[in-house]
Amino acid sequence: MVNKLEEYAHLVIEIGLNVQKGQYVIINSPVECAPFARLCVKAAYEVGAKQVIMNWRDDYIGRQYWLNAADEVFDEVFPWEVDKNLGLAKRGAARLSIAATDPENLRGVDPERIARANKAFGEANKEYRSMMMASVNPWCVASVPVPSWAKKVFPGVSEEEAMEKLWEEIYKAIRITDEGGAVKRWREHCSTLADKCKKLNDYQFKSLHYTNSLGTDLTVELPVGHIWEAGSEFSKTGIEFVANIPTEEVFTAPKRDGVNGKVVASKPLVLGGNIVDGFYMILKDGKITEVHAEKGEEFLKKEIALDEGASHFGEVALVPYDSPISRSGVLFYNTLFDENASCHFAFGEAYPTCIQGGTEMTPEQLEAHGLNTSITHEDFMVGTRDLSITGITHDGREIPVFEGGNFAL
Numbered sequence: 001m002v003n004k005l006e007e008y009a010h011l012v013i014e015i016g017l018n019v020q021k022g023q024y025v026i027i028n029s030p031v032e033c034a035p036f037a038r039l040c041v042k043a044a045y046e047v048g049a050k051q052v053i054m055n056w057r058d059d060y061i062g063r064q065y066w067l068n069a070a071d072e073v074f075d076e077v078f079p080w081e082v083d084k085n086l087g088l089a090k091r092g093a094a095r096l097s098i099a100a101t102d103p104e105n106l107r108g109v110d111p112e113r114i115a116r117a118n119k120a121f122g123e124a125n126k127e128y129r130s131m132m133m134a135s136v137n138p139w140c141v142a143s144v145p146v147p148s149w150a151k152k153v154f155p156g157v158s159e160e161e162a163m164e165k166l167w168e169e170i171y172k173a174i175r176i177t178d179e180g181g182a183v184k185r186w187r188e189h190c191s192t193l194a195d196k197c198k199k200l201n202d203y204q205f206k207s208l209h210y211t212n213s214l215g216t217d218l219t220v221e222l223p224v225g226h227i228w229e230a231g232s233e234f235s236k237t238g239i240e241f242v243a244n245i246p247t248e249e250v251f252t253a254p255k256r257d258g259v260n261g262k263v264v265a266s267k268p269l270v271l272g273g274n275i276v277d278g279f280y281m282i283l284k285d286g287k288i289t290e291v292h293a294e295k296g297e298e299f300l301k302k303e304i305a306l307d308e309g310a311s312h313f314g315e316v317a318l319v320p321y322d323s324p325i326s327r328s329g330v331l332f333y334n335t336l337f338d339e340n341a342s343c344h345f346a347f348g349e350a351y352p353t354c355i356q357g358g359t360e361m362t363p364e365q366l367e368a369h370g371l372n373t374s375i376t377h378e379d380f381m382v383g384t385r386d387l388s389i390t391g392i393t394h395d396g397r398e399i400p401v402f403e404g405g406n407f408a409l
Helices: 004-017 029-045 058-070 072-074 079-091 111-124 125-131 147-153 159-173 184-202 297-303 324-328 335-341 363-368
Strands: 024-028 051-057 094-098 139-144 207-211 217-221 231-235 240-242 250-252 259-264 269-271 276-285 285-294 313-318 342-349 379-381 388-392 398-403
Touching: 004 029, 004 094, 004 139, 004 184, 004 240, 024 029, 029 051, 029 094, 051 058, 072 111, 079 125, 111 125, 111 297, 139 240, 147 159, 159 324, 159 335, 184 250, 269 297, 269 379, 276 297, 285 297, 313 379, 324 335, 335 379
Parallel strands: 024 051, 024 094, 094 139
Antiparallel strands: 207 217, 207 388, 217 259, 231 240, 250 313, 259 276, 269 276, 276 285, 313 342, 342 379, 388 398
């Protein structure tokens, strides 16, 4: 029987980041995930990493900061923090982010503080963020359980049992079994997703029309020359990597000013340590004109007001309702997993890789070609069992893309 945790570490280093000999590696991790982070450090050095740089964080310390730090610090970003991120990126560093936190760690924190800090960080790190969004270097997001998160997902059991159950679901989602072979399974999975991309790219739809019984009725125009992506992708230096483990999505960029109608979220959104639930948006000419939520509306409104681009969509992603994560029936309260159980959109920045020649374009050129730019990018879920998506071709044909929540192509 394989050691699943060790196999997971090798999966994110060898498939997620595809670390090259002599490469810098950055790992961002909660302190509670240290056992897994250490295995990732070991795996990175085993494949020849030049140096692994660790960045630790802690929910308790983070909460104390948001509640008690002097007010002016939320408008400040230390220049050496910007220089560190950008300097390592320019040296070709691969970045692993271990996404594990209490979904409600920031409950009760002033949303204005969070919004100001996000805006300051986003504006200070524009160049670095542009490099990440354009996949100049490999990056990967993965996750392991922490007790506060596990208890939110499985509230009716002990902490120990909740951790065991969450581990079980994560291993299923990332295709790790007792028999090993996860790397091979991931290569096969990426090949399957690539086939879906080819079909969608061949159609080059003018628009997509979404409807379901929740009330979603949304038309999404797509820019000329858009590219559907999925699974693995290639960095600017030609390194193949997988940005999200797990991933079930096929995605592209919508036309910045071409989204119209109503879209209703099908799952809660964890936004900056707060839960937003029961929400919908109204869009006109690509701009979010109304937001209504049963819970956490103030946090969502702050996020879409971070800059002008935050009120426009930057990603449209297709995920079959019968995907493995969706079939589990588990609500993870973690976007990395929940977005791969459901079709979703993101408001904010679009990926430059989603349009022909996009990685060579300036932000102004990207906008001229229909892509959105912003200092934020937040995914939210809209997929349902009865979701219908119809693709409209440039010659007016209507092609079923999704029927009954699953691919019809």
